[in-house]
Amino acid sequence: MRHHVELPEILASKITKLEASLRSICEYDGGNVVLATSFSAEDMVLTDALVRWDLPIGLISLETKRLHPETQTMIARTQEHYGIKVDVYEPEPNAVDEYVTTYGLNGFYDSLEARRACCDFRKSQPLRRALIGRSAWITGQRREQSLTRRQLAEREIDATHNMIKYNPLVEWLWTDVLDYVELYRLPINPLYARGYVSIGCEPCTRALRPGEHPRAGRWWWESATTKECGLHQNLSPVDTE
Known part of the structure; x- marks a missing residue:
């Protein structure tokens, strides 16, 4: 049983x-939606919310084969804590x-x-396989995270995968x-x-200094304007007018 908290x-x-x-995403996209989780704090918030409200949204994750051991353990921890299954996708051995x-x-x-090129075969290609047959996908992206995400929309047209991508935490700090x-x-x-x-x-x-x-701790040897892995390309905001 969840403990009572004052919000x-x-x-x-x-x-x-x-x-x-x-709930709107579930209603609109017919129950074939997935959350792409990297087990970040943002993704754990979304996972908790999906379980809390018993929503029919599955979880997928990309095991790049270069993750920290601490991240790898989050797969089992999440499945055990919430009693759910996370579908894990890996890079093709020949691509490695x-x-x-x-x-x-x-x-x-x-x-x-x-x-x-590394991000492509470790992340983008497995994601394409993971999204086959899906109607939409969800991420934990937020505008505050980086320069490349300041114009992030809550709903985007994902031309790469021919579906809608949702970012429901877009306004969260x-x-x-x-x-x-x-x-x-x-x-x-x-x-x-550990920072x-x-x-x-x-x-x-x-870790951050x-x-x-x-985002300074990601690809720290690159310009701030290039710090994306390629999972979030060919996107445009959904016109809500």
């Missing part, structure tokens, strides 16, 4: 809106071999081309996420306690 007014309002958004032959195991440090995690005692990645905020693959993620932007 701050602003957070309570955002949770109410989140519930309405998720081809990349290593072309660029080297850690060639992503050498050029933007090599880094994007990091403090809102942390408040929700604390209030409902969510299981979260242990790396957060990580945006958590990706192990060789491409580091004092005063750094939340």
